[in-house]
Structures are given as structure tokens and as C-alpha cells.
Amino acid sequence: MNDDDNDRETLPTTGVSRRGFITSVSTGAIGVAAAATIATAAPVEPPAGAEIPAGEVSTIGLTVNGRRHKMLVEPRWSLLYVLRDQLGLTGTKVSCERGECGACTVLIDGKARYACMTLAVEADGRDITTIEGVMKGEELGTTQQAFADEDAFQCGYCTPGQVMAAEGLLRINPSPTLDDIRQGMAGNICRCGAYAHIFKAVAKAADLKRQGR
Numbered sequence: 751m752n753d754d755d756n757d758r759e760t761l762p763t764t765g766v767s768r769r770g771f772i773t774s775v776s777t778g779a780i781g782v783a784a785a786a787t788i789a790t791a792a793p794v795e796p797p798a799g800a801e802i803p804a805g806e807v808s809t810i811g812l813t814v815n816g817r818r819h820k821m822l823v824e825p826r827w828s829l830l831y832v833l834r835d836q837l838g839l840t841g842t843k844v845s846c847e848r849g850e851c852g853a854c855t856v857l858i859d860g861k862a863r864y865a866c867m868t869l870a871v872e873a874d875g876r877d878i879t880t881i882e883g884v885m886k887g888e889e890l891g892t893t894q895q896a897f898a899d900e901d902a903f904q905c906g907y908c909t910p911g912q913v914m915a916a917e918g919l920l921r922i923n924p925s926p927t928l929d930d931i932r933q934g935m936a937g938n939i940c941r942c943g944a945y946a947h948i949f950k951a952v953a954k955a956a957d958l959k960r961q962g963r
Contacts, residue, residue, distance in 0.1 A: 810874040814839065815883030823870040830854045830865035833880060841881035841910050852938030855911035855918075856880050862918025862937075881910035884917055892963055893917050893955040902951035904942035912938050916952045926956060 807822040814837060823832060830847070833839045833856070842865055845853035849867040856865045857879040884891035890898060893916050903909040912935065919926060919934035926934065931952045940948060 808871055810871055812870075812873055812876065812878055814878045815880060825869070825871055827870045828866055829856070829868040829870050829873050829878070832870040833865060833878075839880050839882055843907060843910055845907070850939070851908070851911075852915060853908050853911040855914040855938065857914060857918055857921075860918070860921050862915045864937075879914075879917070881914055884913065892958045893920070893951075896955035896958060897948075897951040900947050900951035900954055902944055902947040903940075904944050908938060908940050908942075912940065912948055916955060919952065920956055920959060924956060924960060926952070928953070 807824055810821060810823055812819045812821070812832075814833070819837065821832070821836065823836075828847075830842060830844060833842050834844065842856055843853040844866070845851045847854075847866045849864045852864065854865040855862050857863070858868065858873060858876050860877070860879075881894075884893060891913075893913050897903060897909060897913055897916075902912070915935055915938045919931070923930055923934070928949060931949050935945075935948060935952065
């Protein structure tokens with residue numbers, strides 16, 4: 751049998767010549783090796799200020815509750831997703847995810863912000879405080895204690911966001927009036943309707959903070 755006959759000999763079930771089969775297998779092996787090399791390559795950082803294509807990652811630095819984190823994030827990731835799913839800080843709650851309820855409120859550079867409406871890349875270099883960060887070691891922080899004392903919750907799901915909104919308000923205005931409190935807490939919804947107790951809790955937290963507690 752000559753080479754031409756060998757080339758024409760086919761595998762019994764596929765109709766592919768032996769040489770064609772060997773060539774296709776070799777090509778596939780090369781493709782798999784190349785894909786593995788690409789998958790393990792280090793991510794390429796885009797120039798500062800450049801648009802990041804979907805699916806690519808960027809390095810950001812976040813200071814969360816006093817601890818510095820350097821991490822790779824996709825441009826579509828929200829700060830809420832990074833805090834909960836990447837850093838394990840689940841005190842910040844997921845609810846509407848469209849900036850309407852306030853359950854995800856955190857402090858960014860001391861100001862109350864919705865984590866669901868903030869991209870992680872927007873928080874690069876910022877100082878972030880979550881509900882875990884206002885505790886005093888293993889004890890409740892001042893505002894948390896005031897909420898507990900005034901029974902300012904029912905189901906409790908919105909409470910972390912309420913506390914963080916109150917923290918943001920009191921850092922800007924240490925001596926708020928009732929109207930100031932109502933306005934400052936207006937971005938946080940309590941479906942249980944514990945607003946009267948929430949307002950009392952914020953006022954009590956303000957008094958305690960003024961006393962240095």
C-alpha cells in the first residue's frame with residue numbers, strides 16, 4: 751500500500767482519513783495549550799481613566815473599616831456585591847438594588863451612600879465604613895445601642911442601613927432637630943413602620959455622642 755492509499759484509508763465510522771484525523775487532533779491540542787496560557791496570564795491594567803471593556807478586570811484599593819484591601823474587580827460589580835460576596839461583610843443588606851430602600855447604606859468618606867448604586871471602581875481609594883465598622887470591639891456602637899434602647903426596629907432587615915444613615919447624619923450634624931432627623935433618614939424605608947422609634951433612636955444617639963459615649 752503506497753502513501754496515497756494510506757491517506758485515502760478512512761476510519762471505519764467517521765469517514766475521515768488517518769492523516770486528517772491526526773492533523774485535527776494535533777491542532778486541537780495546540781489550541782488547548784494556547785487557551786491555558788491565556789487563562790493563566792496576568793490581567794492587563796488599562797491606562798488610568800480609560801474605559802474598561804466588559805469582562806475585563808481592574809485593580810482597586812479600598813479601605814474598609816480601617817483595613818486596606820487591594821483586589822481585582824469587574825467594571826460592572828457594585829460596591830454592595832464586593833462588600834458582601836468578596837469581603838464577606840454581610841451586615842450590608844441586599845434589597846431593592848436600585849437606590850430606593852436604603853438597606854445597603856454605608857459610609858464613603860464619612861457620608862452615607864447607597865452601596866448598590868456605587869460601582870466598586872468608583873470607590874477606589876475611598877474610606878468605607880459598614881455596619882460592622884461602627885461596633886466597639888464586641889459591643890454595640892453608640893448608634894446601634896440607641897436603636898436597641900429605643901426599640902427602633904421590628905423585623906430588623908433595614909436596621910443596618912438605618913444605623914448607617916444615622917451615623918452619616920450625625921457626623922455632619924451632631925445636634926439635629928426632629929425635622930433634620932426626618933430629612934436625614936428620608937432615604938431609608940422601614941416596611942414595618944417603626945419610624946417614630948427610629949427618630950427617637952437617632953436623637954438619643956446624638957445625645958450620647960455629645961456626651962462622649
